Amino acid sequence: MNEIETFARASVARGSGFAGLAILCLMVALSGMPALALKTGGILCLIGAVVLLAKAERAPHRPYGRTEVWLRLDGRARPSETVAQQVVGGVLRGVYLEFALHFARAAALGLGVSFLINLLG
Incomplete structure (x- = not known):
């Protein structure tokens, strides 16, 4: 599971x-x-x-075999096909949501400072 999360984080x-x-x-x-x-x-x-929120919404339904995470995993680290969709899709969903939060924070910072600049000057 740790290797799956590492590859998902690197990809996103x-x-x-x-x-x-x-x-x-x-x-x-x-x-x-x-x-x-x-x-x-x-x-x-x-x-x-x-965009990242939309990708997070779609991640659990995207075929796991076509993800970069699955392609980077070696045979021993791959989960069984019965749970692979849930595991890979769930991990990707979580990582997409995490990065969407980072983008949202950056947006809030940029828009907030822009507002202050316009307000003060």
């Missing part, structure tokens, strides 16, 4: 990291207008959180 973290990097690059491009950069980053992080 990589995808989320690329999305975060794209958002950060756009925010740097808008750095001349800090309020706009933060607002844009916040909105894009909200979109990322929604």
Whole structure:
């Protein structure tokens, strides 16, 4: 189970990291207008959180054999096919929800600071 969670975390973290990097690059491009950069980053992080929530909702129903987690597991670490769907889908769902929370927190921070900048200046 620990190996399944490790692979799931690595898989979701990589995808989320690329999305975060794209958002950060756009925010740097808008750095001349800090309020706009933060607002844009916040909105894009909200979109990322929604996408991750949708993936979490679908994870228990996605065929486990087509997931990166299943492909990375060696034969000895794979659960039996009778419980594999529940185990892999459940772990992926939890990891997607965790990363959605990270994106939501980043969105709240970006939008909150953007609001404060607009309010104060």
